[in-house]
Amino acid sequence: MLADFNLRIIFEYLPLFLTGLRSTFFISAVSIFLALIAGTIACACRISSIKLLKYPAIAYIEIIRSTPLLVQIYFLYFGLPTLGIRVPEIQTGIIALMLNSGAYIAEIIRAGITSVDDGQIEAGVASGLNYFQRMRFIILPQALGATVPPLLGQSIVLVKDSALLSLISVMELTRVGQTMTSERFMPTEAFLTVAFFYMCIYFCLKALADWSQRKLIYREAY
Amino acid sequence: MMAFYFSRLVEIFPFFLKGLWMTSQIAFISLFTCTLLGFVLGILRSGKNKILKWIIGVYVSFVRGTPFVVQIFIVFFILPEWGIQLKAFPAALLAMAIMGSAFICEIVAGGINAISKGQWEAGTASGLTLIQQLRLVIVPQAMKVILPPLVGQYVLLIKDTSVVSVIGVMELTRVGWVTVVRIPEGLMVFSLVGALYFVISYPLILLSNYLERRMAI
Numbered sequence: 001m002l003a004d005f006n007l008r009i010i011f012e013y014l015p016l017f018l019t020g021l022r023s024t025f026f027i028s029a030v031s032i033f034l035a036l037i038a039g040t041i042a043c044a045c046r047i048s049s050i051k052l053l054k055y056p057a058i059a060y061i062e063i064i065r066s067t068p069l070l071v072q073i074y075f076l077y078f079g080l081p082t083l084g085i086r087v088p089e090i091q092t093g094i095i096a097l098m099l100n101s102g103a104y105i106a107e108i109i110r111a112g113i114t115s116v117d118d119g120q121i122e123a124g125v126a127s128g129l130n131y132f133q134r135m136r137f138i139i140l141p142q143a144l145g146a147t148v149p150p151l152l153g154q155s156i157v158l159v160k161d162s163a164l165l166s167l168i169s170v171m172e173l174t175r176v177g178q179t180m181t182s183e184r185f186m187p188t189e190a191f192l193t194v195a196f197f198y199m200c201i202y203f204c205l206k207a208l209a210d211w212s213q214r215k216l217i218y219r220e221a222y
Numbered sequence: 223m224m225a226f227y228f229s230r231l232v233e234i235f236p237f238f239l240k241g242l243w244m245t246s247q248i249a250f251i252s253l254f255t256c257t258l259l260g261f262v263l264g265i266l267r268s269g270k271n272k273i274l275k276w277i278i279g280v281y282v283s284f285v286r287g288t289p290f291v292v293q294i295f296i297v298f299f300i301l302p303e304w305g306i307q308l309k310a311f312p313a314a315l316l317a318m319a320i321m322g323s324a325f326i327c328e329i330v331a332g333g334i335n336a337i338s339k340g341q342w343e344a345g346t347a348s349g350l351t352l353i354q355q356l357r358l359v360i361v362p363q364a365m366k367v368i369l370p371p372l373v374g375q376y377v378l379l380i381k382d383t384s385v386v387s388v389i390g391v392m393e394l395t396r397v398g399w400v401t402v403v404r405i406p407e408g409l410m411v412f413s414l415v416g417a418l419y420f421v422i423s424y425p426l427i428l429l430s431n432y433l434e435r436r437m438a439i
Contacts, residue, residue: 078412191292
Protein backbone atom coordinates (compact mmCIF):
# COMPACT_ATOMS: atom_id res chain seq x y z
CA MET A 1 0.00 0.00 0.00
CA LEU A 2 0.97 3.63 -0.31
CA ALA A 3 1.39 3.74 3.48
CA ASP A 4 4.62 1.75 3.15
CA PHE A 5 5.85 3.94 0.34
CA ASN A 6 9.62 3.72 0.68
CA LEU A 7 11.19 7.10 0.02
CA ARG A 8 14.64 5.96 1.04
CA ILE A 9 14.91 3.53 -1.84
CA ILE A 10 14.00 6.28 -4.29
CA PHE A 11 16.84 8.39 -2.95
CA GLU A 12 19.14 5.40 -3.15
CA TYR A 13 18.24 4.99 -6.82
CA LEU A 14 18.14 8.71 -7.54
CA PRO A 15 21.51 8.83 -9.35
CA LEU A 16 20.31 6.01 -11.61
CA PHE A 17 17.01 7.82 -12.22
CA LEU A 18 18.90 10.97 -13.16
CA THR A 19 21.07 8.98 -15.57
CA GLY A 20 17.90 7.56 -17.10
CA LEU A 21 16.36 11.01 -17.29
CA ARG A 22 19.44 12.35 -19.02
CA SER A 23 19.34 9.47 -21.46
CA THR A 24 15.65 10.12 -22.19
CA PHE A 25 16.47 13.81 -22.77
CA PHE A 26 19.37 12.97 -25.04
CA ILE A 27 17.45 10.38 -27.09
CA SER A 28 14.44 12.67 -27.45
CA ALA A 29 16.44 15.74 -28.42
CA VAL A 30 18.54 13.91 -31.03
CA SER A 31 15.52 12.05 -32.42
CA ILE A 32 13.32 15.11 -32.74
CA PHE A 33 16.12 17.01 -34.45
CA LEU A 34 16.72 14.20 -36.96
CA ALA A 35 12.98 13.69 -37.39
CA LEU A 36 12.58 17.36 -38.30
CA ILE A 37 15.12 16.90 -41.08
CA ALA A 38 13.59 13.60 -42.22
CA GLY A 39 10.09 15.06 -42.04
CA THR A 40 11.02 18.15 -44.03
CA ILE A 41 12.58 16.02 -46.75
CA ALA A 42 9.64 13.60 -46.77
CA CYS A 43 7.20 16.52 -46.98
CA ALA A 44 9.15 18.14 -49.82
CA CYS A 45 9.00 14.83 -51.71
CA ARG A 46 5.34 14.32 -50.82
CA ILE A 47 4.24 17.66 -52.28
CA SER A 48 6.55 17.53 -55.27
CA SER A 49 5.10 16.82 -58.68
CA ILE A 50 7.88 14.35 -59.53
CA LYS A 51 6.28 10.92 -59.26
CA LEU A 52 9.55 9.17 -58.41
CA LEU A 53 9.75 11.29 -55.26
CA LYS A 54 6.08 11.59 -54.48
CA TYR A 55 5.00 7.96 -54.38
CA PRO A 56 7.88 6.62 -52.24
CA ALA A 57 7.18 9.47 -49.79
CA ILE A 58 3.48 8.56 -49.65
CA ALA A 59 4.37 4.89 -49.11
CA TYR A 60 6.79 5.79 -46.31
CA ILE A 61 4.30 8.06 -44.53
CA GLU A 62 1.37 5.65 -44.81
CA ILE A 63 3.33 2.56 -43.78
CA ILE A 64 4.74 4.31 -40.72
CA ARG A 65 1.36 5.68 -39.73
CA SER A 66 -0.43 2.35 -39.97
CA THR A 67 2.04 0.16 -38.09
CA PRO A 68 2.90 0.33 -34.38
CA LEU A 69 6.13 2.02 -33.33
CA LEU A 70 7.07 -1.03 -31.28
CA VAL A 71 6.95 -3.19 -34.42
CA GLN A 72 9.13 -0.63 -36.21
CA ILE A 73 11.63 -0.71 -33.35
CA TYR A 74 11.73 -4.53 -33.40
CA PHE A 75 11.98 -4.49 -37.20
CA LEU A 76 15.22 -2.51 -36.96
CA TYR A 77 16.48 -4.17 -33.78
CA PHE A 78 16.10 -7.71 -35.09
CA GLY A 79 16.33 -6.80 -38.77
CA LEU A 80 19.54 -4.77 -39.03
CA PRO A 81 21.76 -7.61 -37.71
CA THR A 82 20.38 -9.98 -40.36
CA LEU A 83 21.57 -7.45 -42.95
CA GLY A 84 24.98 -7.63 -41.32
CA ILE A 85 24.63 -4.14 -39.84
CA ARG A 86 25.54 -3.98 -36.17
CA VAL A 87 24.57 -0.80 -34.37
CA PRO A 88 24.18 -0.33 -30.64
CA GLU A 89 20.62 -0.42 -29.25
CA ILE A 90 20.55 3.30 -28.56
CA GLN A 91 21.34 4.17 -32.20
CA THR A 92 18.80 1.63 -33.42
CA GLY A 93 16.22 3.26 -31.18
CA ILE A 94 17.06 6.76 -32.34
CA ILE A 95 16.75 5.69 -35.99
CA ALA A 96 13.37 4.10 -35.26
CA LEU A 97 12.12 7.23 -33.46
CA MET A 98 13.44 9.43 -36.25
CA LEU A 99 11.72 7.40 -38.98
CA ASN A 100 8.50 7.20 -37.00
CA SER A 101 8.28 10.86 -36.02
CA GLY A 102 9.52 11.95 -39.44
CA ALA A 103 6.36 10.61 -41.07
CA TYR A 104 4.11 12.50 -38.67
CA ILE A 105 6.20 15.67 -38.97
CA ALA A 106 5.96 15.47 -42.77
CA GLU A 107 2.18 15.55 -42.45
CA ILE A 108 2.30 18.41 -39.93
CA ILE A 109 4.44 20.52 -42.26
CA ARG A 110 2.26 19.63 -45.22
CA ALA A 111 -0.84 20.72 -43.31
CA GLY A 112 0.95 23.97 -42.45
CA ILE A 113 1.81 24.67 -46.04
CA THR A 114 -1.63 23.81 -47.40
CA SER A 115 -3.19 25.98 -44.68
CA VAL A 116 -1.79 29.04 -46.46
CA ASP A 117 -4.62 30.45 -48.50
CA ASP A 118 -4.34 30.13 -52.29
CA GLY A 119 -5.19 33.83 -52.62
CA GLN A 120 -1.96 34.65 -50.78
CA ILE A 121 0.08 32.77 -53.34
CA GLU A 122 -1.83 34.34 -56.22
CA ALA A 123 -1.22 37.77 -54.67
CA GLY A 124 2.48 36.90 -54.61
CA VAL A 125 2.39 35.90 -58.27
CA ALA A 126 0.53 39.09 -59.11
CA SER A 127 3.13 41.14 -57.24
CA GLY A 128 5.77 39.64 -59.50
CA LEU A 129 7.52 37.55 -56.82
CA ASN A 130 9.28 34.46 -58.08
CA TYR A 131 8.85 30.99 -56.54
CA PHE A 132 11.61 31.37 -53.94
CA GLN A 133 10.52 34.83 -52.97
CA ARG A 134 6.96 33.60 -52.51
CA MET A 135 8.24 30.74 -50.35
CA ARG A 136 10.47 33.01 -48.30
CA PHE A 137 8.15 36.00 -47.82
CA ILE A 138 4.65 34.58 -48.04
CA ILE A 139 4.31 30.84 -47.57
CA LEU A 140 6.98 29.88 -45.03
CA PRO A 141 6.38 32.65 -42.46
CA GLN A 142 2.70 31.72 -42.30
CA ALA A 143 3.21 27.96 -42.58
CA LEU A 144 5.86 27.90 -39.85
CA GLY A 145 3.56 29.71 -37.45
CA ALA A 146 0.89 27.09 -37.98
CA THR A 147 3.31 24.19 -37.54
CA VAL A 148 4.99 25.18 -34.28
CA PRO A 149 2.24 24.09 -31.84
CA PRO A 150 1.66 20.68 -33.48
CA LEU A 151 5.43 20.15 -33.71
CA LEU A 152 5.68 20.71 -29.97
CA GLY A 153 2.81 18.27 -29.56
CA GLN A 154 4.75 15.75 -31.62
CA SER A 155 7.76 16.30 -29.36
CA ILE A 156 5.62 15.34 -26.36
CA VAL A 157 4.58 12.19 -28.19
CA LEU A 158 8.20 11.42 -29.01
CA VAL A 159 9.38 11.78 -25.41
CA LYS A 160 6.72 9.31 -24.33
CA ASP A 161 7.48 7.00 -27.25
CA SER A 162 11.13 6.89 -26.26
CA ALA A 163 9.96 4.78 -23.28
CA LEU A 164 9.58 1.88 -25.73
CA LEU A 165 13.35 1.80 -26.16
CA SER A 166 13.46 0.25 -22.69
CA LEU A 167 12.21 -2.90 -24.43
CA ILE A 168 15.40 -3.15 -26.46
CA SER A 169 17.34 -2.56 -23.23
CA VAL A 170 18.32 1.08 -23.70
CA MET A 171 19.02 2.47 -20.22
CA GLU A 172 16.51 5.30 -20.23
CA LEU A 173 13.96 6.39 -17.65
CA THR A 174 11.52 3.50 -18.01
CA ARG A 175 14.33 0.97 -18.05
CA VAL A 176 15.56 2.34 -14.72
CA GLY A 177 12.12 1.59 -13.30
CA GLN A 178 12.28 -1.94 -14.66
CA THR A 179 15.79 -2.40 -13.30
CA MET A 180 14.78 -1.18 -9.87
CA THR A 181 11.74 -3.47 -9.91
CA SER A 182 13.79 -6.53 -10.77
CA GLU A 183 16.57 -5.72 -8.27
CA ARG A 184 14.49 -4.73 -5.26
CA PHE A 185 10.95 -5.61 -6.20
CA MET A 186 9.58 -2.20 -5.34
CA PRO A 187 7.36 -1.59 -8.40
CA THR A 188 5.21 1.07 -6.72
CA GLU A 189 8.18 3.27 -5.87
CA ALA A 190 9.91 2.54 -9.17
CA PHE A 191 7.11 3.24 -11.60
CA LEU A 192 5.49 6.12 -9.72
CA THR A 193 8.88 7.87 -9.73
CA VAL A 194 9.26 7.16 -13.43
CA ALA A 195 5.75 8.50 -14.06
CA PHE A 196 6.56 11.59 -11.98
CA PHE A 197 9.59 12.42 -14.13
CA TYR A 198 7.64 11.97 -17.36
CA MET A 199 4.89 14.22 -15.99
CA CYS A 200 7.48 16.93 -15.29
CA ILE A 201 8.71 16.82 -18.89
CA TYR A 202 5.13 16.72 -20.15
CA PHE A 203 4.03 19.81 -18.23
CA CYS A 204 7.06 21.82 -19.38
CA LEU A 205 6.52 20.93 -23.04
CA LYS A 206 2.77 21.42 -22.78
CA ALA A 207 3.22 24.89 -21.28
CA LEU A 208 5.51 25.71 -24.19
CA ALA A 209 2.98 24.35 -26.72
CA ASP A 210 0.09 26.28 -25.16
CA TRP A 211 2.18 29.44 -25.04
CA SER A 212 3.09 29.15 -28.74
CA GLN A 213 -0.55 28.48 -29.56
CA ARG A 214 -1.66 31.64 -27.71
CA LYS A 215 1.04 33.66 -29.40
CA LEU A 216 -0.15 32.48 -32.80
CA ILE A 217 -3.79 33.23 -32.17
CA TYR A 218 -2.76 36.66 -30.92
CA ARG A 219 -0.83 37.26 -34.11
CA GLU A 220 -3.66 36.04 -36.27
CA ALA A 221 -6.01 38.54 -34.62
CA TYR A 222 -4.05 41.36 -36.20
CA MET B 223 18.98 -19.71 -46.13
CA MET B 224 16.42 -17.00 -46.75
CA ALA B 225 14.25 -19.45 -48.68
CA PHE B 226 14.47 -21.92 -45.83
CA TYR B 227 13.38 -19.30 -43.31
CA PHE B 228 10.61 -18.21 -45.62
CA SER B 229 9.20 -21.73 -45.83
CA ARG B 230 9.40 -22.01 -42.04
CA LEU B 231 7.57 -18.74 -41.74
CA VAL B 232 4.83 -20.06 -44.00
CA GLU B 233 4.71 -23.14 -41.77
CA ILE B 234 4.11 -21.10 -38.63
CA PHE B 235 1.81 -18.61 -40.30
CA PRO B 236 -1.25 -19.94 -38.40
CA PHE B 237 0.55 -18.84 -35.25
CA PHE B 238 0.55 -15.28 -36.62
CA LEU B 239 -3.13 -15.51 -37.42
CA LYS B 240 -3.71 -16.49 -33.79
CA GLY B 241 -1.80 -13.38 -32.76
CA LEU B 242 -3.89 -11.33 -35.14
CA TRP B 243 -7.02 -12.78 -33.59
CA MET B 244 -5.78 -11.86 -30.11
CA THR B 245 -4.89 -8.35 -31.27
CA SER B 246 -8.34 -7.98 -32.82
CA GLN B 247 -10.01 -9.10 -29.60
CA ILE B 248 -8.04 -6.65 -27.47
CA ALA B 249 -8.61 -3.90 -30.00
CA PHE B 250 -12.32 -4.56 -30.31
CA ILE B 251 -13.01 -4.78 -26.57
CA SER B 252 -10.83 -1.73 -25.91
CA LEU B 253 -12.45 0.41 -28.59
CA PHE B 254 -15.84 -0.47 -27.15
CA THR B 255 -15.02 0.20 -23.49
CA CYS B 256 -12.90 3.27 -24.26
CA THR B 257 -15.67 4.83 -26.33
CA LEU B 258 -18.27 4.16 -23.66
CA LEU B 259 -16.11 5.42 -20.79
CA GLY B 260 -14.71 8.25 -22.88
CA PHE B 261 -18.17 9.59 -23.71
CA VAL B 262 -19.31 9.45 -20.08
CA LEU B 263 -16.13 11.16 -18.85
CA GLY B 264 -16.15 13.65 -21.71
CA ILE B 265 -19.73 14.70 -20.99
CA LEU B 266 -18.92 15.09 -17.29
CA ARG B 267 -15.79 17.05 -18.14
CA SER B 268 -17.73 19.51 -20.26
CA GLY B 269 -20.34 19.84 -17.51
CA LYS B 270 -20.65 22.17 -14.57
CA ASN B 271 -19.51 20.11 -11.58
CA LYS B 272 -16.12 21.64 -10.74
CA ILE B 273 -14.85 18.84 -8.49
CA LEU B 274 -15.64 16.18 -11.09
CA LYS B 275 -14.03 18.30 -13.80
CA TRP B 276 -10.90 18.67 -11.72
CA ILE B 277 -10.65 14.95 -10.93
CA ILE B 278 -11.11 14.01 -14.58
CA GLY B 279 -8.57 16.69 -15.54
CA VAL B 280 -5.95 15.17 -13.23
CA TYR B 281 -6.65 11.71 -14.64
CA VAL B 282 -6.39 12.94 -18.23
CA SER B 283 -3.13 14.79 -17.49
CA PHE B 284 -1.66 11.68 -15.93
CA VAL B 285 -2.55 9.54 -18.94
CA ARG B 286 -1.37 12.14 -21.45
CA GLY B 287 1.79 12.87 -19.52
CA THR B 288 3.14 9.36 -19.08
CA PRO B 289 4.07 6.70 -21.63
CA PHE B 290 1.58 3.89 -22.16
CA VAL B 291 4.20 1.27 -21.34
CA VAL B 292 4.68 2.86 -17.89
CA GLN B 293 0.91 2.79 -17.39
CA ILE B 294 0.88 -0.91 -18.23
CA PHE B 295 3.66 -1.56 -15.72
CA ILE B 296 1.72 0.39 -13.09
CA VAL B 297 -1.41 -1.71 -13.68
CA PHE B 298 0.45 -5.00 -13.95
CA PHE B 299 3.00 -4.60 -11.15
CA ILE B 300 1.47 -2.16 -8.69
CA LEU B 301 -2.10 -3.45 -8.44
CA PRO B 302 -0.88 -6.80 -7.01
CA GLU B 303 0.84 -4.80 -4.25
CA TRP B 304 -2.61 -3.56 -3.33
CA GLY B 305 -3.96 -7.07 -3.34
CA ILE B 306 -5.52 -6.95 -6.80
CA GLN B 307 -4.12 -9.85 -8.82
CA LEU B 308 -4.81 -9.61 -12.53
CA LYS B 309 -3.77 -12.00 -15.26
CA ALA B 310 -2.02 -10.51 -18.28
CA PHE B 311 -5.08 -10.34 -20.53
CA PRO B 312 -7.41 -8.49 -18.13
CA ALA B 313 -4.52 -6.27 -17.04
CA ALA B 314 -3.93 -5.36 -20.69
CA LEU B 315 -7.62 -4.57 -21.18
CA LEU B 316 -7.67 -2.45 -18.02
CA ALA B 317 -4.58 -0.50 -19.08
CA MET B 318 -6.05 0.06 -22.54
CA ALA B 319 -9.34 1.24 -21.01
CA ILE B 320 -7.56 3.67 -18.67
CA MET B 321 -5.39 5.07 -21.46
CA GLY B 322 -7.92 5.14 -24.31
CA SER B 323 -10.84 6.59 -22.39
CA ALA B 324 -8.73 9.58 -21.30
CA PHE B 325 -7.93 10.48 -24.91
CA ILE B 326 -11.52 9.91 -26.06
CA CYS B 327 -12.76 11.96 -23.09
CA GLU B 328 -10.74 14.91 -24.38
CA ILE B 329 -12.12 14.51 -27.90
CA VAL B 330 -15.71 14.29 -26.66
CA ALA B 331 -15.35 17.24 -24.27
CA GLY B 332 -13.82 19.30 -27.09
CA GLY B 333 -16.72 18.40 -29.38
CA ILE B 334 -19.37 19.30 -26.80
CA ASN B 335 -17.65 22.57 -25.90
CA ALA B 336 -17.67 23.49 -29.59
CA ILE B 337 -21.48 23.60 -29.54
CA SER B 338 -22.75 27.09 -28.84
CA LYS B 339 -24.52 27.95 -25.58
CA GLY B 340 -27.65 28.96 -27.47
CA GLN B 341 -28.30 25.31 -28.32
CA TRP B 342 -28.39 24.40 -24.62
CA GLU B 343 -30.65 27.34 -23.90
CA ALA B 344 -32.98 26.39 -26.75
CA GLY B 345 -33.13 22.89 -25.27
CA THR B 346 -33.98 24.26 -21.83
CA ALA B 347 -36.58 26.58 -23.32
CA SER B 348 -38.20 23.65 -25.09
CA GLY B 349 -38.61 21.95 -21.73
CA LEU B 350 -36.10 19.15 -22.36
CA THR B 351 -34.36 17.54 -19.39
CA LEU B 352 -30.56 17.62 -19.23
CA ILE B 353 -30.27 14.07 -20.56
CA GLN B 354 -32.70 14.84 -23.37
CA GLN B 355 -30.77 17.99 -24.29
CA LEU B 356 -27.58 15.97 -24.52
CA ARG B 357 -29.15 13.10 -26.42
CA LEU B 358 -31.35 15.05 -28.81
CA VAL B 359 -29.60 18.39 -29.29
CA ILE B 360 -25.98 18.55 -28.23
CA VAL B 361 -24.39 15.15 -28.93
CA PRO B 362 -25.83 14.73 -32.47
CA GLN B 363 -24.29 18.09 -33.44
CA ALA B 364 -21.07 17.48 -31.54
CA MET B 365 -20.63 14.16 -33.37
CA LYS B 366 -19.55 16.10 -36.48
CA VAL B 367 -16.62 17.51 -34.53
CA ILE B 368 -15.99 14.30 -32.57
CA LEU B 369 -16.11 11.67 -35.31
CA PRO B 370 -12.97 12.40 -37.41
CA PRO B 371 -10.54 12.59 -34.46
CA LEU B 372 -12.34 9.67 -32.80
CA VAL B 373 -11.63 7.38 -35.75
CA GLY B 374 -8.05 8.69 -35.78
CA GLN B 375 -7.82 7.79 -32.10
CA TYR B 376 -9.07 4.28 -32.90
CA VAL B 377 -6.08 3.81 -35.19
CA LEU B 378 -3.75 4.90 -32.39
CA LEU B 379 -5.48 2.54 -29.95
CA ILE B 380 -5.16 -0.40 -32.32
CA LYS B 381 -1.45 0.31 -32.72
CA ASP B 382 -1.02 0.73 -28.98
CA THR B 383 -2.29 -2.81 -28.40
CA SER B 384 1.21 -3.86 -29.54
CA VAL B 385 2.60 -2.49 -26.27
CA VAL B 386 0.64 -4.99 -24.15
CA SER B 387 3.08 -7.59 -25.50
CA VAL B 388 5.42 -6.45 -22.70
CA ILE B 389 3.34 -8.23 -20.08
CA GLY B 390 3.26 -11.39 -22.18
CA VAL B 391 -0.11 -11.26 -23.89
CA MET B 392 0.25 -13.45 -26.99
CA GLU B 393 -0.87 -10.87 -29.50
CA LEU B 394 0.67 -10.07 -32.86
CA THR B 395 3.80 -8.25 -31.69
CA ARG B 396 4.50 -10.88 -29.03
CA VAL B 397 4.13 -13.62 -31.66
CA GLY B 398 6.72 -11.81 -33.79
CA TRP B 399 9.02 -11.46 -30.79
CA VAL B 400 8.74 -15.15 -29.94
CA THR B 401 9.22 -16.17 -33.59
CA VAL B 402 12.28 -14.05 -34.21
CA VAL B 403 14.10 -15.92 -31.45
CA ARG B 404 13.62 -19.19 -33.34
CA ILE B 405 13.82 -17.86 -36.89
CA PRO B 406 16.52 -15.17 -36.85
CA GLU B 407 15.13 -13.30 -39.85
CA GLY B 408 14.00 -10.08 -38.22
CA LEU B 409 13.19 -8.18 -41.40
CA MET B 410 10.92 -10.94 -42.66
CA VAL B 411 9.19 -11.64 -39.36
CA PHE B 412 8.45 -8.03 -38.50
CA SER B 413 7.50 -7.15 -42.08
CA LEU B 414 4.85 -9.83 -41.76
CA VAL B 415 3.75 -8.49 -38.36
CA GLY B 416 3.71 -4.95 -39.73
CA ALA B 417 1.72 -6.03 -42.79
CA LEU B 418 -0.93 -7.59 -40.57
CA TYR B 419 -1.26 -4.39 -38.53
CA PHE B 420 -1.46 -2.45 -41.78
CA VAL B 421 -4.42 -4.57 -42.86
CA ILE B 422 -6.41 -3.48 -39.79
CA SER B 423 -5.22 0.12 -39.44
CA TYR B 424 -5.07 1.41 -42.98
CA PRO B 425 -8.80 1.17 -43.79
CA LEU B 426 -9.48 3.14 -40.60
CA ILE B 427 -6.93 5.79 -41.60
CA LEU B 428 -8.69 6.15 -44.94
CA LEU B 429 -12.03 6.40 -43.14
CA SER B 430 -10.63 9.08 -40.84
CA ASN B 431 -9.28 11.07 -43.80
CA TYR B 432 -12.61 10.74 -45.57
CA LEU B 433 -14.56 11.92 -42.51
CA GLU B 434 -12.20 14.86 -42.06
CA ARG B 435 -12.77 15.96 -45.66
CA ARG B 436 -16.52 15.48 -45.43
CA MET B 437 -16.98 17.22 -42.11
CA ALA B 438 -14.83 20.13 -43.21
CA ILE B 439 -17.30 21.10 -45.95
